[in-house]
Amino acid sequence: MGRTITFLQALNEAMTEEMRRDPKVFVLGEDVRISPFGQTAGLVKEFGPDRVLNTPIAESAITGVAMGVAMYGYRPILEIMFCDFAMLAMDQLCNQLGQWRYVTGNQYSIPITIRTNVGGGVRAGYGHSQCLESQFIQAPGLILVEPSTPYDAKGLLKSAIRSNDPVIFFEHKRLILGGISGEVPEEDYTIPFGEAAVCRSGKDATVVALGFMVHEALGAAQDLFAEGINVEVVDLRTIVPLDKAAIFKSVEKTGRLITVEEGRIRGGIGAEIAAMACGEYFDLLDAPVQRVAAPMVPIAGSPILEDMYLPNKDSIIQAVKRTL
Amino acid sequence: MELPNEKLIEVYKKMLLVRTMEEKWAQLLAGGKIHLHAHLGTGQEAVSIGVTAPLSKDDILFGTHRGVGEYIGKGMRPRDIWAEYLGKRTGLCKGKGTLHLADRTQNIPGLVASLGSDFPIAVGTALASKMQNKNCVTMYFVGEGTCNQSDAHPSMCMAALWQLPIVFAVCTNQFCEMSYMSEHCPTEDIAPRAAGYGIPYEIVDGQDIETTYKATEKAVKHARDGKGPYLVEYKTFRMGAHFIGERAEYVKREDLEKWAKRDPIDLCRKKLLEKKVITSAQDNKLWAEVREEVDMAVETALSDPDPTTEDFITDIYEQKGVL
Ligand SMILES: Cc1ncc(C[n+]2csc(CCOP(=O)(O)OP(=O)(O)O)c2C)c(N)n1
Numbered sequence: 001m002g003r004t005i006t007f008l009q010a011l012n013e014a015m016t017e018e019m020r021r022d023p024k025v026f027v028l029g030e031d032v033r034i035s036p037f038g039q040t041a042g043l044v045k046e047f048g049p050d051r052v053l054n055t056p057i058a059e060s061a062i063t064g065v066a067m068g069v070a071m072y073g074y075r076p077i078l079e080i081m082f083c084d085f086a087m088l089a090m091d092q093l094c095n096q097l098g099q100w101r102y103v104t105g106n107q108y109s110i111p112i113t114i115r116t117n118v119g120g121g122v123r124a125g126y127g128h129s130q131c132l133e134s135q136f137i138q139a140p141g142l143i144l145v146e147p148s149t150p151y152d153a154k155g156l157l158k159s160a161i162r163s164n165d166p167v168i169f170f171e172h173k174r175l176i177l178g179g180i181s182g183e184v185p186e187e188d189y190t191i192p193f194g195e196a197a198v199c200r201s202g203k204d205a206t207v208v209a210l211g212f213m214v215h216e217a218l219g220a221a222q223d224l225f226a227e228g229i230n231v232e233v234v235d236l237r238t239i240v241p242l243d244k245a246a247i248f249k250s251v252e253k254t255g256r257l258i259t260v261e262e263g264r265i266r267g268g269i270g271a272e273i274a275a276m277a278c279g280e281y282f283d284l285l286d287a288p289v290q291r292v293a294a295p296m297v298p299i300a301g302s303p304i305l306e307d308m309y310l311p312n313k314d315s316i317i318q319a320v321k322r323t324l
Numbered sequence: 325m326e327l328p329n330e331k332l333i334e335v336y337k338k339m340l341l342v343r344t345m346e347e348k349w350a351q352l353l354a355g356g357k358i359h360l361h362a363h364l365g366t367g368q369e370a371v372s373i374g375v376t377a378p379l380s381k382d383d384i385l386f387g388t389h390r391g392v393g394e395y396i397g398k399g400m401r402p403r404d405i406w407a408e409y410l411g412k413r414t415g416l417c418k419g420k421g422t423l424h425l426a427d428r429t430q431n432i433p434g435l436v437a438s439l440g441s442d443f444p445i446a447v448g449t450a451l452a453s454k455m456q457n458k459n460c461v462t463m464y465f466v467g468e469g470t471c472n473q474s475d476a477h478p479s480m481c482m483a484a485l486w487q488l489p490i491v492f493a494v495c496t497n498q499f500c501e502m503s504y505m506s507e508h509c510p511t512e513d514i515a516p517r518a519a520g521y522g523i524p525y526e527i528v529d530g531q532d533i534e535t536t537y538k539a540t541e542k543a544v545k546h547a548r549d550g551k552g553p554y555l556v557e558y559k560t561f562r563m564g565a566h567f568i569g570e571r572a573e574y575v576k577r578e579d580l581e582k583w584a585k586r587d588p589i590d591l592c593r594k595k596l597l598e599k600k601v602i603t604s605a606q607d608n609k610l611w612a613e614v615r616e617e618v619d620m621a622v623e624t625a626l627s628d629p630d631p632t633t634e635d636f637i638t639d640i641y642e643q644k645g646v647l
Contacts, residue, residue: 125437
C-alpha cells in the first residue's frame with residue numbers, strides 16, 4: 001500500500017522518476033534550480049545543470065524554445081511559474097505548439113509538458129491568482145490536466161511527460177501551499193487522460209468539479225448530506241480530453257448537474273459542459289444546469305475583496321439547492 | 325559630480341524614508357498585520373531615489389515590484405501607500421491593486437504583475453507626450469532580469485525609431501528572483517543592447533546618490549530636449565532575499581560583505597557629516613522624525629475602512645452594473 005505524501009512531493013517525485021527513466025526528459029523554466037514553490041527542488045543536485053535549465057524571464061521565448069527542442073527528440077518539462085504569465089506566451093501555446101502536428105500533416109510530435117500554477121486564496125492579488133484554464137479550451141491540439149490529489153498529481157504528471165502531445169498541467173496554489181496530502185504507491189503508475197473520477201457517489205445531484213474546487217465540492221457534499229441531500233462529486237482530472245461518458249453516467253443517475261470551477265464564468269469550462277448536457281441529454285435533466293464560477297471581476301489584492309471573488313463550499317451548496 | 329547641499333540632504337531624507345518604510349513593512353508582516361508579499365529594495369535606495377528625484381511632477385514613472393523607493397522618490401505619500409498595501413478602500417487603488425501601486429496625481433500609471441508587459445506601455449505614454457508636444461519624459465524603471473522579456477526589444481526599437489522622450493533606467497541588482505544574473509544573462513551589462521537600436525547609454529555606480537542623480541538628470545535632459553530615448557544602467561546589489569520569508573541561501577557571503585561596505589545611505593551620511601551639512605545629533609533626529617512619520621502613516625491607514633460588497637463590483641466598466 002502507499003505512503004502518505006504531499007501534493008508537492010508527488011509532483012517532485014513524478015519528475016524525478018521520469019528523469020531517471022528517460023534521459024530525454026529535462027526541466028526548464030525561471031528559477032527551476034532553486035524552485036520558489038518547491039516542485040523542482042533538488043532536481044539539479046541529482047541531474048545536473050544540463051538537465052535543469054534556468055531560463056531568462058521570457059515566457060513567450062522559453063515556450064518556443066521548448067517547442068523546438070521537443071520537435072527534435074526531447075521531452076521538456078517547462079515551468080511557467082504563474083498561469084497568469086502564460087498569457088505572455090499565448091501565441092506559442094495556442095497558435096504554434098497545439099497546432100503543429102495537424103498543420104504539418106502529422107510529421108511532427110510536440111512532446112512537451114507545461115506546468116503552471118493557478119488559483120487564488122493566497123492573497124497574491126491581481127495577475128498572480130487567476131484560474132485561466134478555460135483560456136485554452138478554444139485551442140486545438142492541447143491536452144489540459146488538473147489534478148486535485150497527490151495520487152492523481154503523480155499519475156497524471158507521468159502521463160503528461162510520456163505524452164507525445166503538448167500538455168498544460170495546472171497545479172492549484174492552495175494544493176501546493178496547503179500541504180494537501182494523500183496516499184501514493186511506491187511503484188510506478190500512470191493515470192490515463194480523459195478519465196474523470198467519481199470521488200463521492202450520490203443520487204440527488206451531480207457536482208462536476210476541478211482542482212482545488214473538488215475539495216470545496218466534497219465539503220459541500222458533506223454538509224448537504226447532513227441535511228439529507230446526497231450529492232455525487234465527479235473530479236474531472238482532465239479538461240481536454242473531457243470524460244463526457246462519466247458526466248453522462250452520473251447525470252443519468254441524478255438528473256441534476258452543477259459545474260464548479262474557480263475560473264470566471266463567462267465562456268468557462270462549466271459553460272462548455274452545460275452546453276454539452278443541454279445538447280446531448282436534455283431529457284435526462286430534471287432542473288436547469290447550475291454553474292458555480294468566479295464572477296467577471298478582476299482579482300483584487302484586498303483579502304476582503306478576494307474572498308468575495310472566490311467560489312467556495314457555500315456557493316456550491318446554494319447551487320445544488322437551486323436544482324432540487 | 326556634486327549635488328548642492330540642500331539637494332543632498334533632500335535625497336538623503338528620501339532614502340531614510342524608503343528604508344524606514346521597508347523596515348516597517350517587515351514588522352507588519354511579522355506581526356500578521358499585512359499579507360502582501362514584500363519584495364524589498366534594501367541597498368538599492370540610491371538607485372530608486374536617484375532615478376526619480378530629478379523628475380518633475382508631469383513626468384511619467386513606471387516603477388517596479390521591489391520596494392517603495394521609486395514611488396516615494398516620485399512623490400507618493402506614505403499614508404496613501406499604506407492604505408493601499410493594507411487593502412483599504414481609502415488606498416490609492418481602493419485596495420484593488422495593493423502591491424500594484426498607481427497614482428494618477430503623480431503620473432504613476434501603475435505596476436503590472438507580469439513583468440515586462442509595461443515595456444511597450446511606457447513607450448506608448450512617451451508617444452502620447454510627443455504627440456501632445458508636452459515637455460515631459462517617461463521614466464521606465466526596470467530590473468535587469470525583466471530586460472529579457474520579449475517586448476523589451478520592439479519597445480526600444482519603436483522608442484528609437486520615433487525618437488520618443490523616454491529614459492530606460494535599468495536597475496542591475498545582480499539577481500533575478502533566486503538566481504544570480506549570470507544564470508539568466510550572458511553578459512555582465514545590459515546597457516550595450518541599447519546600441520542595437522541606436523540609443524545612447526551609460527553605465528553608472530548605483531551606490532552613490534550623487535552619481536545616480538546626475539546620470540539621471542543628464543538622461544532626462546536628453547529625452548526632454550527632443551533627442552530621443554536614453555538608457556542608463558545602475559549597478560547595485562539586492563541586500564536581502566527576493567521576498568521576505570525566502571532564506572536567500574544562494575547569496576554569497578563575500579558579496580554581501582563587499583556591498584555592505586558601500587551601503588548607499590552610509591555613503592551619503594558620511595558626505596553630509598564631512599561637509600558639515602549635518603551633525604550626527606541632527607542625523608539621529610532625522611531618523612527619529614522619519615520613523616514617527618511612517619508610524620503615523622501606518623496607524624491612520626490601519627484604522628481606515630475596509631472595502632465593501634459595493635466596491636467589489638465597481639470600477640470594472642465605466643458604467644455601473646455591467647459585469
Ligand atoms: C511575466 C512574469 N514572469 C515571471 C514573474 C516572476 N518574477 C517576479 S520578480 C522576478 C524577478 C525579476 O528580476 P528583475 O527584473 O531583475 O528585478 P528584481 O527582482 O531583481 O528587482 C520574477 C521572475 C513575473 N512577475 N512576471
